[in-house]
Amino acid sequence: MNHFIRQLDDQTQRLLWVVSALALSLLPHVTHVPIWIVLFAAATAAWRIAAQMRGWRLPPKWLRIVVVVLAVVSVLAGYRTLNGLEAGTALLVLMAASKLLETKDRRDLTVLIFISFVLLFAALLYEQGLLQLPYMLVAVWLLTTMLMRVHQTTSRMAMGEAMRMTAKMLLLSLPLGVAFFVLFPRLPGQFWALPARAGATSGISDEISPGDVSELSLSSGIAFRVTFTGSAPPPAERYWRGIVLHDFDGRTWRRARGRFSTTPSVEASGPEYDYRITLEPNNRNWLFSLDLPTRWPVTRAFQSYDFQLLSPETISSPTSYRVRSHTQYTMTSDLPTMQQNMDTALPGERNPRTRELARALKTEHPDTLEFVQAVLQKFRNEEYFYTLEPPRLEADSVDDFLFNTRRGFCEHFASAFTALMRAGGVPARIVAGYQGGQYNPMGDYFIVRQSDAHAWSEVWVEGRGWVRVDPTAAVAPERIEQGLDAAVPEDEPVPGRFFGGNGMVLNLQLAWDALNSGWQNNVVEYNDTLQRSLFSNLGIDDIDWRSLGLLLTASLAVFFVALSGWLALRFKPRPKDPAAQAYAHLCRKLGSGNLVRRPHEGPVDYLTRVGTARPELRADLDELRALYVSLRYGPLPMSAQLSRFRFLVNRLKL
Amino acid sequence: MDAPTPVPTADAAPLATNTVKQLSRIILGKEHQIRLGVACLLARGHLLIEDIPGVGKTTLAHALAQALGLSYQRIQFTSDLLPADIIGVSIFDRNTSSFRFHKGPIFSQLVLADEVNRATPKAQSALLEAMEEHQVTADGQTYPLAAPFFVIATQNPAYQIGTYPLPESQLDRFLMRIELGFPDAVLERQLLLGQDRRDMLATFTATITPQQLLILQHAVPRVHVSEALLDYVQAIVRYTREAPAFESGLSTRAAIGLLRAAQAWALIHDHAGVLPEDLQAVLPAVVGHRIKFKDDSAARTPAEIGRLVLEAVPVP
Known part of the structure; x- marks a missing residue:
């Protein structure tokens, strides 16, 4: 292969380098653009290489214009716009491929490599994970090498040598890149934000039917990560509140359509938990927080009357926010009648046996808390099973579950419990979110996965307000204390169970996750806030963009001074020969008019020339010449x- | 020069000057080329003389051979010349019933390869291989060549009809390539009036004994080379490698050749150490055939190439 490449002429070699550069930068986009664009790019590259080898003529101008117009039109047809990330990428790929059709001289090749750089960096708009990093680095390395090779005219370098050289260049520029990254003033707000992308939603959805949460629990995907400042709450209190569901049609729970302005006043007690959540993109607009959030970033989220934290935008890229919560609280206000009505409503004719049971229990236990205990007692003492694989339920799902199948996941228990409460006239609602989380000792944070998805209930107790009741805890207390794996039968497909027992795999997984979240939190999410806190850690409080700019300029100056110092040291000339210094002095003395020494003129030639022009100096010059030649070029120069x-140089009078 | 000289260069300068003077009586007005030729041979390099026919190439080669007192053979290169015509041939000896190798003209101290570019590449490479290896292999038997062994080759400019120009790799085997050029009008008039050069060659006597030649040759690498001069050599070599106008720069072998030639030049001129001027004097002849231009359209003389290089590199 190598031999084959060496046989190609320069132009073909360069073209091959550039085509491979283009391929390198197209690769990350293969999944983002339609397949026909990928095929078009491949076909153009193949045709261009064949044209080079066979000496075909490149297409005329009108044909190239037609190709470009067709490309624009087809992108417009496919995306209905030329704007935005997807359409922009598609257009860029098409244009890069079309550019190959007119690539002739070195300038075109250079342009193509620059386009490749742009394409490569465009891939960062889609993904900025740690997994992309090695590919990006290698690709930048190769692209820079190819840029150098395209420009190389004097002597051809072996690929290995060129790679080493660019590696050195890139490493040298690394401090500069770091300085720019850390010091470049970051502006607050959305200016730097990535364009929003339409994507698939994931995680907890805005309605829950029996089987939804258990299905979600089969995924080991990560919902969010939590870093506590200070201590974390005990496992039984790790309820991550998401959305609240009020509307029940006998089978499915949905969010309330109405909005209420009155939020119950909360009296928090016990410890306050301060933590930061980094949410994986899920394309929903609700934020998770430890039940119950008491302080949250007001610019990023608002709280609804039922304590959901909602974001004004959908979460399409990793998002992190800081919240404070109390796990112990009471509410002092009354429940408004409208809300009371909403949270006691049940659909007319459905689930008759449930209503009957609720009425019986309620007459037996008129006190709300006793009624709650009675229902939980029923779940605990009778034959109810907690399972990831619940049987399908009939239309009257609560009846079917309570009296027939008796096997269910958290949403079955929460749904049945809430329905029983409502049937007994107690305001109740379902809260969907996550429960638990895996502690990662390597990064000191918790990983909350989709498999931690959970649903529980809240009932209104006069005098205490909304009280969290988790019926799952009555059936399978291990679920709350130890997680899903401990709670469900051994033959059920809990995600990660296969590896769960293996300490090393688990540790590797945790280490990788810690690395990833560190990257996400400190590099990808590096913004004005992080920048400011970084500098206040260094002792500079409240740094503004002016001082940042100054610091940046100063560090650039330091970098270049250091670099030139290093270069100067490395290519330090030998200490100048004293004879050469004296000779330079002599040349300065003699050199005026046309008697200036020409740089390529040797000492004998020069002094002879001067001697001819100035005969009165000839005797001195002859001696000077003999001395200098002996000092500088002779075998045994002597200090005398x-x-x-x-002495002669100094004596010389002009 | 009051510095003592560790090598017997005291004899060298008069000997060389004498030789140059003798040669100048035959080849008029070409003293610089004659000095270059002598320096080349003292530096144990092979010499290539290139010019149009009739300006005295062959005469100079002849004269050099005679002045140095070496056994010499002349090979006229023609398009039907075979390698065996150069190296020799094995002939069956009836008496001993075995093959006997008859040595060719290459087995002499000085070989004059006349019009070397008129022979086919096959014949050329037979000569050039011998130049490189200093030995000849025929029928599986290796025969060493004479010592000292020189080749003086003459060639016509490449654009003439019926020539096979030497490839670069083979040109590199010649330490120097010199051009003669026309003599000026006054000297040409003398030539027209004067004796036939061939007759003069016949009466020409050696000015150096083989013993003296060996001493001189041994003295060449010992001529002092200062750090300052090595800087200059390296600056020149680096320039030829980095200048965008050149396809390829000087090799290390070429750099060594350049230094040896400058040393020989210094020896001839009785310099205790090599001066920048010595290097400048030999440089065109040494690098002229080794530097290839990117833009091949204009043929350049060694003098032009030399000036191009020298004027670009300051003397350190």
Whole structure:
């Protein structure tokens, strides 16, 4: 292969380099653009290489214009716009491929490599994970190498040598890149934000039917990560509140359509938990928080009357926010009648046996808390099973579950419990979110996965307000204390169970996750806030963009001074020969008018020339010449000669 | 020069000057080329003389051979010349019933390869291989060549009809390539009036004994080379490698050749150490055939190439 490449002429070699550069930068986009664009790019590259080898003529101008117009039109047809990330990428790929059709001289090749750089960096708009990093680095390395090779005219370098050279260049520029990254003033707000992308939603959805949460629990995907400042709450209190569901049609729970302005006043007690959540993109607009959030970033989220934290935008890229919560609280206000009505409503004719049971229990236990205990007692003492694989339920799902199948996941228990409460006239609602989380000792944070998805209930107790009741805890207390794996039968497909027992795999997984979240939190999410806190850690409080700019300029100056110092040291000339210094002095003395020494003129030639022009100096010049030649080029220069030479130079009167 | 000289260069300068003077009586007005030729041979390099026919190439080669007192053979290169015509041939000896190798003209101290570019590449490479290896292999038997062994080759400019120009790799085997050029009008008039050069060659006597030649040759690498001069050599070599106008720069072998030639030049001129001027004097002849231009359209003389290089590199 190598031999084959060496046989190609320069132009073909360069073209091959550039085509491979283009391929390298197209690769990350293969999944983002339609397949026909990928095929078009491949076909153009193949045709261009064949044209080079066979000496075909490149297409005329009108044909190239037609190709470009067709490309624009087809992108417009496919995306209905030329704007935005997807359409922009598609257009860029098409244009890069079309550019190949007119690539002739070195300038075109250079342009193509620059386009490749742009394409490569465009891939960062889609993904900025740690997994992309090695590919990006290698690709930038190769692209820079190819850029250098395209420009190389004097002597052809072996690929290995060129790679080493660019590696050195890139490493040298690394401090500069770091300085720019850390110091470049970051502006607050959305200016730097990535364009929003339409994507698939994931995680907890805005309605829950029996089987939804258990299905979600089969995924080991990560919902969010939590870093606590200070201590974390005990496992039984790790309820991550998401959305609240009010509307029940006998089978499915949905969010309330109405909005209420009155939020119950909360009296928090016990410890306050301070933590930061980094949410994986899910394309929903609700934020998770430890039940119950008491302080949250007001610019990023608002709280609804039922304590959901909602974001004004959908979460399409990793998002992190800081919240404070109390796990112990009471509410002092009354429940407004409208809300009371909403949270006691049940659909007319459905689930008759449930209503009957609720009425019986309620008459037996008129006190709300006792009624709650009675229902939980029923779940605990009778034959109910907690399972990831619940049987399908009939239309009257609560009846079917309570009296027939008796096997269910958290949403079955929460749904049945809430329905029983409502049937007994107690305001109740379902809260969907996550429960638990895996502690990662490597990064000191919790990983909350989709498999931690959970649903529980809240009932209104006069005098205490909304009280969290988790019926799942009555059936399978291990679920709350130890997680899903401990709670469900051994033959059920809990995600990660296969590896769960293996300490090393688990540790590797945790280490990788810690690395990833560190990357996400400190590099990808590096913004004005992080920048400011970084500098306040260094002792500079409240740094503004002016001082940042100054610091940046200063560090650039330091970098270049250091670099030139290093270069100067590395290519330091030998200490100048004293004879050469004295000779330079002599040349300065003699050199005026046309008697200036020409750089390529040797000492004998020069002094002879001067001697011819200035016969009165000839005797001195002859001696000077003999001395200098002996000092500088002779086999045994002597110090006496040097002093004589210096003396003569100084004595010389012009 | 009051510095003592560790090598017997005291004899060298008069000997060389004498030789140059003798040669100048035959080749008029070409003293610089004659000095270059002598320096080349003292530096143990092969010499290539290139010019149009009739300006005295062959005469100079002849004269050099005679002045140095070496056994010499002349090979006229023609398009039907075979390698065996150069190296020799094995002939069956009836008496001993075995093959006997008859040595060719290459087995002499000085070989004059006349019009070397008129022979086919096959014949050329037979000569050039011998130049490189200093030995000849025929029928599986290796025969060493004479010592000293020189080749002086003459060639016509490449654009003439019926020539096979030497490839670069083979040109590199010649330490120097010199051009003669026309003599000026006054000297040409003398030539027209004067004796036939061939007759003069016949009466020409050697000015150096083989013993003296060996001493001189041994003295060449010992001529002092200062750090300052090595800087200059390296600056020149680096320039030829980096200048965008050149396809390829000087090799290390070429750099060594350049230094040896400058040393020989210094020896001839009785310099205790090599001066920048010595290097400048030999440089055109040494690098002229080794530097290839990117833009091949204009043929350049060694002098032009030399000036191009020298004027670009300051003397350190």
